[in-house]
Amino acid sequence: MAAEWCQPFLIPKKILSRQRPREARKVLTPLPGLFDLALVPQGSRPRLLSDAPAGAECRMDLMPAPIMIISGTNRANSNALRISKIVLGHYQSAKIAAELFNLEELPREVFEPSSYLQKPAAMRVIQQRVLDAQGLHVITPEYNGSFPGVLKYFVDMLKFPESFDRKPVAFVGEASGVWGGLRAVEQLQMIFGYRNAHSYPDRVFIPQVKDKFDAAGNFTDAGINERLKKQAIGFECFIRSVCNIASQPPPV
Numbered sequence: 729m730a731a732e733w734c735q736p737f738l739i740p741k742k743i744l745s746r747q748r749p750r751e752a753r754k755v756l757t758p759l760p761g762l763f764d765l766a767l768v769p770q771g772s773r774p775r776l777l778s779d780a781p782a783g784a785e786c787r788m789d790l791m792p793a794p795i796m797i798i799s800g801t802n803r804a805n806s807n808a809l810r811i812s813k814i815v816l817g818h819y820q821s822a823k824i825a826a827e828l829f830n831l832e833e834l835p836r837e838v839f840e841p842s843s844y845l846q847k848p849a850a851m852r853v854i855q856q857r858v859l860d861a862q863g864l865h866v867i868t869p870e871y872n873g874s875f876p877g878v879l880k881y882f883v884d885m886l887k888f889p890e891s892f893d894r895k896p897v898a899f900v901g902e903a904s905g906v907w908g909g910l911r912a913v914e915q916l917q918m919i920f921g922y923r924n925a926h927s928y929p930d931r932v933f934i935p936q937v938k939d940k941f942d943a944a945g946n947f948t949d950a951g952i953n954e955r956l957k958k959q960a961i962g963f964e965c966f967i968r969s970v971c972n973i974a975s976q977p978p979p980v
């Protein structure tokens with residue numbers, strides 16, 4: 729079967745654990761987090777995965793690594809998480825592989841002072857997700873004129889220098905104030921710059937964030953939603969172009 733037969737889908741683990749038949753397992757790539765990446769026939773819906781003909785060849789090497797969306801606070805019921813879920817939805821609609829990491833999921837043990845020397849096992853899994861991600865999409869609130877301390881701690885817990893080296897990174901800022909997290913994003917960019925990441929230039933800032941959602945957690949402001957969608961699609965193009973540039977031999 730030709731490789732074009734396949735297209736990647738992110739499918740919630742919950743659904744897969746209930747529905748996937750044994751013969752479909754070979755076309756799945758387990759990912760940390762809530763989703764697994766599965767290849768399914770062009771035009772089919774993920775729930776038709778079980779209809780894949782036995783022995784169908786799926787090119788695992790064509791499967792993109794996901795973009796990792798990082799919800800940049802561990803504050804309960806955060807707007808950062810609300811926005812991160814919306815951004816994830818934009819990637820999924822565009823059939824771009826993406827997954828969400830919420831800093832609330834940081835293992836408690838990582839806050840032990842010994843973690844600088846010896847990473848807890850759960851943190852090593854998160855570390856691997858960062859290394860594997862084809863890009864990082866950071867959603868940060870503004871706390872005291874900067875980004876949250878827990879986000880800096882997360883950065884400090886990741887391997888130096890490989891975690892962000894040449895890694896494409898996109899930024900969204902959000903705050904109660906009128907600057908929409910501009911200070912938080914710019915300070916964060918300085919750190920990612922220090923770590924040799926490639927910053928995606930199109931940032932999105934969301935001012936007066938708490939007034940921007942309806943009861944269902946959707947944006948009341950269509951303009952913001954559109955900017956986030958455009959940013960997600962543009963970021964994926966940016967990643968592809970950055971990767972192509974990186975794969976060229978250096979000029980002699």
Ligand SMILES: Cc1cc2nc3c(=O)[nH]c(=O)nc-3n(C[C@H](O)[C@H](O)[C@H](O)COP(=O)(O)O)c2cc1C
Nearest residue numbers: 801803806807808869870871872873903904905937
């Ligand atoms: C600790 C803390 C500090 C804050 N400092 C600022 C600030 O400096 N500027 C600002 O505009 N809003 C500030 N806020 C308001 C937050 O930007 C606003 O509540 C935002 O929605 C919080 O993001 P979150 O819901 O993702 O946690 C602060 C909120 C918290 C909890």
